Amino acid sequence: MAAVDLDDLDRYIVYALQRDARHTSSSDIAEAKGVSASTVRNRISKLESEGIIRGTHVDVDYEKMGFQLYTIIFCTAPIPERERLAERALDVEGVLSVREIMTGDENVHITAVGRDSDDLSRIGRELNSLGFEIVEEEIIRNEYTNPYSAFDSCGSEGDRDDPGE
Known part of the structure; x- marks a missing residue:
């Protein structure tokens, strides 16, 4: 399977959604990256259609x-x-x-x-x-996950703390 060419915005979208898809809106991502919310929504649709984003998952305390x-x-x-x-x-x-x-x-x-x-x-x-x-x-006692930090190309520590702010 050939890799899909992603730019900084695509990678940041993946990062932000991995961190907290439930509380991160297209507008939040758009504001962090200086683009329109419709651009982000279009990119998310493209990432989904290409199979890069395969869904969102709920973290359940079983x-x-x-x-x-x-x-x-x-x-x-x-x-x-x-x-x-x-x-x-x-x-x-x-x-x-x-x-x-x-x-x-x-x-x-x-x-x-x-x-x-x-x-x-x-x-x-x-x-x-x-x-x-x-x-x-x-x-298993506990499981911890983390988004792939190299996709966070926004660069400021504040944005890493909460992409939904």
Whole structure:
């Protein structure tokens, strides 16, 4: 897949939306970069149509929703089946995300939540029945994310603190 040529505005839009898509408007981005809000909206549409922006995601506190166990399951899948199995894993209740890994034996990482150990056992059994070999399971305490800072070409510290101001 060929890389899409992005300019500073495109990269800043991606940065600002990664930081806080819910509280960042086209007008906020336009003001920070000295362009019109309609220019930003058009650029967002273009970034979406080119598949660069694939959606917005909500950061959920699963523990507060009653899912005390947030886990990553390290699996091995046969290389010819890896992509198909990864897609099917999303159908297992409790599975949140699946990452295909290009190297190593643990070539699929599955993130899942459960209310208790019975939930995690069920998820493991279902993944096993799909064809995954479960290598290891780890309970996640916290997860932190960050937008790719090189896309923040605005340059001032104030803009980094809150793109919605």
